[in-house]
Amino acid sequence: MAHRILADLLDRNDDHVAALSPGAFDGHHEGQRPGVVSVCCSDSRVSQEGMFAVEEPGVLFTSGAIGNAVSTVVDGERVLDGSVAYPLRHTHTEVLAVVGHTGCGAVEAGLDDPAVVGESEAEGSDGEGGGDEADSDGDARASVRDRLVEYNVHEQVAFARDREEAADATVYGFVYDLHGVYGDREGTVYLVNADGERDPEALRDLVGDARAGHVATLLKR
Template sequence: MDRRILADLLGRNDDHVAALPPDVFDSHRDGQRPGVVSVCCSDSRVSQEGMFAVDEPGFLFTSGAIGNSVSALVDGERVLDGSVAYPLRHTHTEVLAVVGHTGCGAVGAALAAARTGEFPAEPGVRAAVEALLPIVEAGLDDPAVVGEGDGEAVDGTTDEDAESDAGVSVRDRLVEYNVHEQVAFARGSDEAADATVYGFVYDLHGVYGDRDGVAYLVNADGERDPAALRDLVGASHDDHVATLL
């Protein structure tokens, strides 16, 4: 039993309580109406509240999933995950943000599975990687991901971080590809039919630019053209638009 971690958790909660204004929950105790539901990859380096500087309750409905997957398998059918469907249908949330991140281990695991047939041993982790596998396999057939060639990295290697012809790892290109696929799946669901769906990649490796922690907009309701996305965000935020594909 790690009592040190327990003490750290409770101490951090004390800090949280001390920082709360006395009336912070007054307008939220009996319900919620968050403006955004975000789906981010399950990763300790990628804080959903942190990346959007959310320090108050009631704005961001968060869902974490391996590979920032928006789907779940129910009775053999892939459907919109309940943690996404619930706020869209029951809390009047109108915006869904799908957030991938550079260096994603889940995408790397699916890439390794595509190339070697090997999966993580844990059943739950394996299931999540298996759900990503068709996306990764499709991405490996896309020249925008691997360059012109036979589905391997252009240098002939099979390493998950092998570079494409633009000097960016295949894995990071697949991260963005996966975001696009997750956005498309969400937009095709009944629950998200009236929602605005944005796709982001959170950069902690300097892949898209030279500032760590930037959430780069790569997709807005299926629109992927950087010029159109810059028009959408305006001049004050056009440095948040970039693409690897």
């Protein structure tokens, strides 16, 4: 089994090399200046480059963490994770994108610990893409889980914005929808937060009419 996986990885790399445009790494050999650092869950179903159709090098600095966490604990203090702080401080990256996803197992595990749930945040949906009222325990749990996914994105955005390393960055929060929870296009990213702004109407004004379909929320206001 491991040998087959190795062979598959090498074949996939051949495909990657063949797909690169001539001179793809020109201008990147001596360093990098990506416009965005993306923090996404490590879940295998969630491709950071794939969701934004990034195929060329030098565009996206990626950081994967269970539950798309932007922080880590050092000497008992919670700080911005180095994989996030580094591009913000040393590669002139101006945007931090925090990306949660529907069906997140890490967030679902938090359902067993009520202390992690903000009571007002975990109540109901505002009707934007949330579907019909859950009619079974499993559906109800999934519904709460996906609202907590969005709540977690807001928490990660708030933490990052409060750190010195991100003082000059714009911080966006997204949810990657694998299940058609927010709308009918699986694989769509939905903007839920922009530098602390969470109001859908304000976010739609920010992205403009052509991209308004990328704004939604499952949380009551």
